[in-house]
Amino acid sequence: DAKTTQPTSMDCAEGRAANLPCNHSTISGNEYVYWYRQIHSQGPQYIIHGLKNNETNEMASLIITEDRKSSTLILPHATLRDTAVYYCIVRPLETSGSRLTFGEGTQLTVNP
Amino acid sequence: NAGVTQTPKFQVLKTGQSMTLQCAQDMNHNSMYWYRQDPGMGLRLIYYSASEGTTDKGEVPNGYNVSRLNKREFSLRLESAAPSQTSVYFCASSETRDAYGYTFGSGTRLTVV
Numbered sequence: 001d002a003k004t005t006q007p008t009s010m011d012c013a014e015g016r017a018a019n020l021p022c023n024h025s026t027i028s029g030n031e032y033v034y035w036y037r038q039i040h041s042q043g044p045q046y047i048i049h050g051l052k053n054n055e056t057n058e059m060a061s062l063i064i065t066e067d068r069k070s071s072t073l074i075l076p077h078a079t080l081r082d083t084a085v086y087y088c089i090v091r092p093l094e095t096s097g098s099r100l101t102f103g104e105g106t107q108l109t110v111n112p
Numbered sequence: 113n114a115g116v117t118q119t120p121k122f123q124v125l126k127t128g129q130s131m132t133l134q135c136a137q138d139m140n141h142n143s144m145y146w147y148r149q150d151p152g153m154g155l156r157l158i159y160y161s162a163s164e165g166t167t168d169k170g171e172v173p174n175g176y177n178v179s180r181l182n183k184r185e186f187s188l189r190l191e192s193a194a195p196s197q198t199s200v201y202f203c204a205s206s207e208t209r210d211a212y213g214y215t216f217g218s219g220t221r222l223t224v225v
Contacts, residue, residue, distance in 0.1 A: 034213065043116075043202050044155065046213025081113060089153070100145070100204075100214055102154040 004088045009107040012082075018075040020106050022088030025069040030092045033064060035073045036104070037084040044087065047073065079111045114138055118203050118217035125193040125224045132149035133188040133220050135203030140182075143206045145214070146178060150200040155202060160184055193224045 005023040019107040024033065034049040048055055048062045050071075055062045061074040075082055087105040119134045136151065139193045142163045147155040147170075157170030159178040167178050175197060186205075190197060200221050204214040 036213070041200075041219070043216030043218055044214070045216070049213065084195070099157050099160060099173075101157070102147075106152050 003101055004090060005051075006086075006088050006103065006106045008104065009109070011109050011111055012078045014080060014112050015077055018078040018082065018108055020073040020075075020086050020088075020108060022073070023070045023071065024090045027068050028092075031090045032092070033062065033071045034089045034091065034100070035052050036059070036100075036102075037082075038086045038087070038091065039081075039084040044079075045101075045105065046076070047086075047093050078108075080110050080112065082108065083110045084108060102103065116203055116205055116215050116217035118201075118220050120220060121218070122221050123223070125196060125198075127220065127224060129193050129224075130189065131193065132190075133203075133222075135187065135191035135199055135202055135217060136185045137203075137205040139205060139215065140183070141215070142183070144180065145204040145206075146176075146186070146188045147202045147204065148172065148197075149202065149219075150199050157165065159186065164165070165224075168199050190222075192217070194221075195224045198222060198224045 032049050032051050035047040038043040038044045048060050050062045064071045085107050086107040087102050116137045145160040146158040149155045156172050158176050161167045161180040164183045179187045198218045202219050203217045206214045
């Protein structure tokens with residue numbers, strides 16, 4: 001799986017958009033970009049994934065650059081409950097039991 | 113739906129003791145996984161099971177064994193616990209195509225003294 005690079009930490013004001021960047025310059029054509037988050041002491045939670053088109057769901061939006069070498073996760077109106085470690089992971093979709101490899105992630109702190 | 117259920121939630125073991133961590137999912141997922149997370153670090157894969165009847169080593173399998181009992185259940189066994197195995201253990205499951213990502217349990221916090 002391709003390696004990803006994320007900032008160690010970020011801060012965001014409550015109610016503002018949180019934009020979390022991820023670099024994945026070695027991504028392969030069959031690899032998707034996944035985002036998970038882990039709120040303190042809890043199991044990771046799936047947020048969103050995409051291949052090359054921008055994606056949006058009830059939790060977040062995912063913007064992938066045209067060359068697919070980087071992406072941005074957007075939380076449109078961050079709340080205090082969005083404080084968590086956010087993991088950007090790239091891996092193929094169609095693989096039986098393929099492994100999800102977690103890096104260090106970005107600690108997002110949403111401030112009142 | 114309960115999702116992924118792990119038992120126990122907390123456990124303290126003495127060095128050399130054995131125990132089994134239990135995991136069950138009710139989503140009819142084919143694949144199941146065991147991860148460990150040490151303080152301040154990311155998750156590391158211990159073992160995984162792509163489908164019922166198969167298991168494979170992950171990144172850090174030493175000191176552990178697993179059993180895929182049936183499609184629902186995937187257990188992790190520590191035969192002789194060591195202080196280095198003090199960690200939080202997470203079980204997860206996913207569909208083969210993983211269209212909706214992994215679903216994780218709430219974790220087992222294990223301390224080996």
